[in-house]
Each structure stands twice: as C-alpha cells, then as structure tokens.
Amino acid sequence: MGLADWGDVPTWFSGVGALTAGWFAYQTIRSQRRQIGEQRAFIAEQTRFMDEQRQNLELERAELRAQAEERRVSQARQIHMAFTTWGSSGEDRYGDGTGYSAWRVEVENKSNEPIRDVTVRFGETYIAATATDEQGFHHPDGGRRLVPVPLIPAGHKVVFESPNWSEATVDNNRPALLFTDDGGVLWRRDSYGKLEEVPADGAS
Known part of the structure; x- marks a missing residue:
C-alpha cells in the first residue's frame, strides 16, 4: 500500500x-x-x-x-385692600332725591418693605379725592395726603376716599388699587381681589 x-x-x-x-x-x-x-x-x-x-x-x-x-x-x-361705601340717601344733595354716596378704601401694607406711588382708581375715569394716614405719620396737615401717596411704609395703612357721587355713580365705579412695589414693579388689584402686573406702557 x-x-x-x-x-x-x-x-x-x-x-x-x-x-x-x-x-x-x-x-x-x-x-x-x-x-x-x-x-x-x-x-x-x-x-x-x-x-x-x-x-x-x-x-x-x-x-x-x-x-x-x-x-x-x-x-x-401682602398689600391688602378693603372697601365700603358711605353716605346719606336721605339728603337731597343733587336735587333729585337720590342722596349721595362715596367709596372708602383702606390700603394696608402688610409686607416688610415700603410701597410707592399708591393710588386708588374708581372705574376708568376717577381717582381718589383724598388719602388719610391711619398710623402716626404726624403730618402738620393732620395726616391728609396728596394722591397718589408717594410712600406707604411697611405695616402702615392709608384710607382713600372717592368724591361724593350719586349712589348710581358709586355702583358703576368700583375701586381698583395701583401701587409700585419695592422692586419697581407696578401692580393693580381690582375690587374682586385679582392681582396683576401692569405693563410698562401703563395698560391694564
């Protein structure tokens, strides 16, 4: 093999x-x-x-x-607004038997910083006629201030009042608060509690 x-x-x-x-x-x-x-x-x-x-x-x-x-x-x-109406329906202030009425608006700064340029507007047209300090500013004019109020310190309250109007005018011009916070932002709080920032052009 x-x-x-x-x-x-x-x-x-x-x-x-x-x-x-x-x-x-x-x-x-x-x-x-x-x-x-x-x-x-x-x-x-x-x-x-x-x-x-x-x-x-x-x-x-x-x-x-x-x-x-x-x-x-x-x-x-922390900026609070409370309001009520006052007046006398029994006085014929306008000669038409309707009497007169006005808004009284309390603005209280419950924050730890001041607020500035504070005013109350009624409807779209009117602003407060007077503002009165409630707590010890000791102004020689008895606490009455020009509107808008330049400054409300922390923990203080100011009362704003509308002009005297007919009751119908009061009902149709509810109050709204405008103020600038310590950071320079402009705010608006309406009579229903809604809080909103006001744009730089002032529209709200």
Whole structure:
C-alpha cells in the first residue's frame, strides 16, 4: 500500500496559510463587532445620561424660575385692600332725591418693605379725592395726603376716599388699587381681589 498523495509542499503550505488568514480575519471581524457593540452600548448609556442631565437641568431651571416669580409677587400679595361705601340717601344733595354716596378704601401694607406711588382708581375715569394716614405719620396737615401717596411704609395703612357721587355713580365705579412695589414693579388689584402686573406702557 502506497503513501497518500498530499500534493506538493507549496500547495499544502498555501492552503494552511489561507485557513490561518481566514481564521485571523474572522477573529478580527468578531473583535471589531464586539468593539462596535460596546461602543454603541457606551454611546447609548452616555445619551441616556445626557438626557437625564438635561431633564434635571430643566427641572432646576423651572424651580428657579418659580422661586424667582414667587419672590417677585410675594410683596404685592401682602398689600391688602378693603372697601365700603358711605353716605346719606336721605339728603337731597343733587336735587333729585337720590342722596349721595362715596367709596372708602383702606390700603394696608402688610409686607416688610415700603410701597410707592399708591393710588386708588374708581372705574376708568376717577381717582381718589383724598388719602388719610391711619398710623402716626404726624403730618402738620393732620395726616391728609396728596394722591397718589408717594410712600406707604411697611405695616402702615392709608384710607382713600372717592368724591361724593350719586349712589348710581358709586355702583358703576368700583375701586381698583395701583401701587409700585419695592422692586419697581407696578401692580393693580381690582375690587374682586385679582392681582396683576401692569405693563410698562401703563395698560391694564
């Protein structure tokens, strides 16, 4: 029995080399695929991390904005307005039997800072006729002030009064308070308690 024919030596070595090269190519591709998978996983993890960071930053910014807004309106919320009408329907002041009436509006600064340029407006046309300090300003004129009142200190109260009108005019011209807070923001509070910032052009 003769020896098996393995072919010539160069052909044999060429085949082994091809197999070896193929094995190394396969291992290289496998390694590259594994690296690509790891890189994709790393990128996905980094993307999730950055998304979480972005969401946290947005939440922090929203919280800071909310805190800033709260600080901005906190003093204005502490400025109180109470009002009532007074007069005499039994006096024929206008000659038509209707008598007369007026608004009396108390403005109290319950904040820890002063407010400025304080006035009370009645309807769209009228402003308070008088303002009287309630607590110890010791003005030589007995506490009566010009309107608008330049300043109401913290913890103080001023009473504003409308002109004397017919009762119908009083009913049709409800009071609204306007004042500037310690930060320079102009505010308006209407007779229903609604508080709003007045734009820089004065429209409300």
